[in-house]
Amino acid sequence: MGKRPGQCYRPADRPPYVRKKYIHRQPASRIVSFDMGNTSGDFEVVMSLIGLERCQIRHQALEAARVTCNRHLTRRAGRRNYHLRIRVKPYHYLRENKMISGAGADRVQDGMRKAFGKVIGVAARVNPRQPLVTVRVDRQHIEVARTALKKAAAKLPTPCKVDFDEIDPELRRKLGYGYA
Secondary structure (H helix, E strand, O other): OOOOOHHHOOOOOOOOOOOOOOOOOOOOOOOOOOEEEOOOOOOOEEEEEEEOOOEEEEHHHHHHHHHHHHHHHHHHOOOOOEEEEEOOOOOEEEEEOOOOOOOOHHHOOOOOOOOOOEEEEEEEEEOOOEEEEEEEEOHHHHHHHHHHHHHHHOOOOOOEEEEEEEOOHHHHHHHOOOOO
16 A cells, blocks of 8 residues: 555644654654754855745655755755755654555445554644754855755745845845845
């Protein structure tokens, strides 16, 4: 049986489920690393990818965004010229009550009886205006970082925008990104 579509788990309409007491096999998170690039470097500009809606982001989507962003930054800026950090962690357990469909399925399953569901994955719960991915770069790599964050935004289930966290007001004016 294949995975259900991501839209089934996107809305954050129920309380978060984080109790490990009732989970016998905890699924492993697909996220390999939360920090990439030059973690100890001193960079001038800090940019973030900000989620605009409240939702849940599955760990597969976070890993896809991380891989896309990291690959673009490595190829265009070089491994020592950026620091990439995933800012959200998947803690919410996703459950699914698997149902059989087809001829004769009504004689095989119990329907809604004991419909707690089995854990199939983990997700990060995101609030509006919460930073999801942060990149630190020098000024010559600002456009590369913006492009990388935009590519990562396409992998996430919420509309996103790229925002500057820390930048010199004079540099912001010079680049044409508005006033601080």
